[in-house]
Amino acid sequence: MSGRRAAILEAATRVIARDGVRGLRVEEIAAEAGVSTSLLYYHFKDRAGLLARTLDFVNSRSEHYTAPEVDADADPRGHLTEMLLLELQDTPLVVETSRVWGELRASAVFQPELREQLNATTARWAEYASELISRAQERGRVAAHVSPDDAADRLCALVEGLSERWLSGSLSLQRARDLLRGGIAAELGEP
Template identity: 60%
Template sequence: MADRQALILEAAVRVIARSGIRGLRVEDLAAEAGVSTALIYYHFKDRAGLVQRTLAFINDRAVGYTEEALQGAQDARDALLRLLLSELQETGAVRENSVAWGELRASAVFDDSLRGNLVGSTRDWVRDTAELVADAQAAGLADLRVEPLDVAERLTALVEGLSGRWLSGSLDVERARELLAGAVEAELGPRR
């Protein structure tokens, strides 16, 4: 069984998914994890440290289902679509991650200390996406006139927009996935 710290971090993800980063109460987390508040302070120093560590934990976990999503892709264009769709799934872990990610971005508007992490992760994601766009072009599966970085930046930003609507109850996940697939078609042009 995992150690106490890991148990607390897993509980923290659940609490953040339920109440948000700013709604995270150390006492709630203690109850969720079945430990005392003092233990949390012992392991994580203070609330800010706890949040920091939880965000890093979430990021690591995301790598898992992202790579999983790429398994079995037919070609580069298919891989691109799968990568993007992997953020829009009604799965426990994905939803938790999406909520946390959205909260992180929303919180970073008011809290500089959260921006570093965020900007870096965003850039990585955009870069990976742009590479798949370029691969698709090289394989003759996408319009050669489009700029991979522009397309990647738009598609990933669209995922974030759709995700926000999904999680805030304006859009169901199936419709979001459909819209995203349509955007990929519009951006890359017909398969040649």
């Protein structure tokens, strides 16, 4: 596989993160990647295919940048907190991923064919959070009456809601982070 293929995916990610999928022109992605438009059709079936692959790419990439410093085994609750707060950071990679993710979520409302990959990632996230909550609960770091699945779903939805509010300028980053910390406390009980 050629390196250009990856370059195209990276370029597409950058362009989507900058302008959204609304006005996405394949010509622009080609320019950003420094290749001809024809090459996009060589590597990907069509515009929709390129889009789908780009979304895959962003998804898989985002599973790696989740690297909290707190050990999951030693302190599951601290690990969860860090993991969630990682989504609310002003670093290029996080911002880029979040903006693209927001577009994917919004697009899926009107394009059911995008939902499968969206749901897969959404579910994986919530499962992981739920698992951490369960483990924390076993160690008494989370109140016993809490339902791990419910709390996990809500916290994930909250993070996404806060992230979108931050990116759309309704909330400062600092406030979003504070709100998330408070939300974790409200959901899991004071630590």
